[in-house]
Amino acid sequence: MSSHPTPDLDELLAAARVVRLPMRVRFRGVTEREAVLLDGPHGWAEWAPFAEYADRDAARWLAAAVEAGWGRLPAPVREEIGVNATVPAVPAGDVETLLSGVDARRTAKVKVAETGQSLRDDVARVTEVRRVLGPAARVRVDANGGWTVEQAVSALTALAPLDLEYAEQPCRTVEELAELRLALARGGIGVPVAADESIRRAEDPLRVARLAAADLVVVKAAPLGGVGRALELIDRCGLPAVVSSALDTSVGLALGVRLAAALPGLRHDCGLGTGALLAADVVGDPLLPVAGRLTVARADAAREGVDAGALAAYRPEEERVTWWRDRLTRAHALL
Structure with a gap:
């Protein structure tokens, strides 16, 4: 491998x-x-x-x-990357406090479709994120495959007025993502679809591109077998890519930074700010965004600085x- x-x-x-x-x-x-x-x-x-x-x-x-x-x-082709804030499936009333401690505020990814919660909870949470970050911020949602096609159409119809950058893995299967994209287009709902689990946990991740199941792909270095393999997959998919993390320590996040730094044509802020979700880390200087950005130099330092x-x-x-x-x-x- x-x-x-x-x-x-x-x-x-x-x-x-x-x-x-x-x-x-x-x-x-x-x-x-x-x-x-x-x-x-x-x-x-x-x-x-x-x-x-x-x-x-x-x-x-x-x-x-x-x-x-x-x-x-x-080798990197850029020395720094933009990073999004991550908002877990917390009550809407907790959003402002959570975001007050986050430096990456230009873009936010909001968890939705949480088991035991309702669409009303999701709309309230995303609405509060939009209010706190303002109209210029980019807001994306992540359902982790938690919706059926019918539920996704209903949810994204309700969330679209909040000006979503995209919806990440709204449905579980590639076929469902392709069906959803058609349904959204027919309904005039302009929310792009991003594939995550359908890329990183699939035996054939290129099916996403072949079936026109997504507008962009979310990639993580570790599940795809490393930076080199991830770059090869992105090239073969031919779709814009967002680099994300898998709830990593600073050492794992550093690998994601190196992938994003080596990716030609990076157009989106990356999901590499999840170090803020940890109450402790393995390095003395945790790899957290500064002014919404992470640098290759800090990432490399994290890989050398385990405490x-x-x-x-x-x-x-x-x-x-x-x-x-x-x-x-x-x-x-x-x-």
């Missing part, structure tokens, strides 16, 4: 440090984020596939970590360390 030598299992296990970091708010159903940090010869790398992901998915994430720690990353004290302080119980090491062993066998 890689064009550079893959370290053997013993080397990876020796390089692995497991951490569990507290979060400021619940996100993706979790209040703590576990990750494995790998001390590679070319810098620290992160391996943190979500617990429910299959071993084959986890192996792609491991290929990305190996590229970062043992390979060579593509030994943080690794010790946030090491979970031995049962979880063993669980991750066993998972690493299985994923390595699939590289």
Whole structure:
């Protein structure tokens, strides 16, 4: 799965440090984020596939970590990138307080279609984001595939007056995304559709382009197997791309910055400000946006600046360390 030598299992296990970091708010159903940090010869790398992901998915994430720690990353074509704020599925009344502590305020991604919530909750939340950030801000929503086509048409009809930049993964399947795009066009609803899970978790991510199922793609370096593989996929898709993160530590975010920095024709702010969702990090200077931007220099510094004290302080119980090491062993066998 890689064009550079893959370290053997013993080397990876020796390089692995497991951490569990507290979060400021619940996100993706979790209040703590576990990750494995790998001390590679070319810098620290992160391996943190979500617990429910299959071993084959986890192996792609491991290929990305190996590229970062043992390979060579593509040269950047820009030195800084714009970053969006992320608004979890919080009550509308919490939005202003949440955004007051976020430096990236030009663009916001708002979680919608949360289990147990209603469309009224989504509209209230997005309305408040638009009010707080003002009419010039770019506001995008992310449903994580939580709507049927019919629900997505209804929701995006209600949300369109709030001037959405795009809707990310409104439906689960590629076929549903293609059907939704047609329905929105026929209804005169001018909300572009972005594919996320249909790219990063698909056996054939190019189906999105072949079926005209999206206006743009959201890519994450780790799930796609690394920066090199992600750049190749974007080129083959032929669609505009937004680089995002997967609730990473600063080390994982740094890989996303390097992908965005190497991407020709980047037109959108990227979803790499999720470090603000963590209440602790593994570096002394967390990779958080300054004036809504992240730089390659700070990203590279994060990959060199892992704090030994943080690794010790946030090491979970031995049962979880063993669980991750066993998972690493299985994923390595699939590289």
